Amino acid sequence: MSGWLGVLFAKLVWVGKRVAAPLQRSDGPNKFRLSSVDTATTTYDGDIGWASRPPATVECPRCESEIFQHNVRDSIDCPRCVGEYSHDEFPDLKLLYLTCPVCRNRMEHGQRHPERFEIPEWATCTGCRYHWEFDHSYDS
Incomplete structure (x- = not known):
């Protein structure tokens, strides 16, 4: 069961990064428009x-x-x-x-x-x- 949760968590992190990428400015971390x-x-x-x-x-x-x-x-x-x-x-x-x-x-x-x-x-x-x-x- 932990293997399945690990895969699910990794996919959620990947989706979160894809959603946040267009909003992120390129001059440093945690700088969002x-x-x-x-x-x-x-x-x-x-x-x-x-x-x-x-x-x-x-x-x-x-x-x-x-x-x-x-x-x-x-x-x-x-x-x-x-x-x-x-x-x-x-x-x-x-x-x-x-x-x-x-x-x-x-x-x-x-x-x-x-x-x-x-x-x-x-x-x-x-x-x-x-x-x-x-x-x-x-x-x-």
């Missing part, structure tokens, strides 16, 4: 404002290498060539992608008003539903 990403249509976490912009990867205009800028105020220095750019030059560089600060996936991003702003105005992670929004005024 409250709902399944696959069934969600709204965002869960988020930030507003340029100072909270997710990490960005831009293209170096000199050698076309990827340059990672972790924070908005960090200088943009190419790891491959001598290209050095101020954080104020961000709009002049080609944005390749934004990185989700929660799950580290590439984020979808875009502009709502490209005639007024040369920077991304929103970004959403399709993996964990984190959303960043540029906070701005519509006043002229």
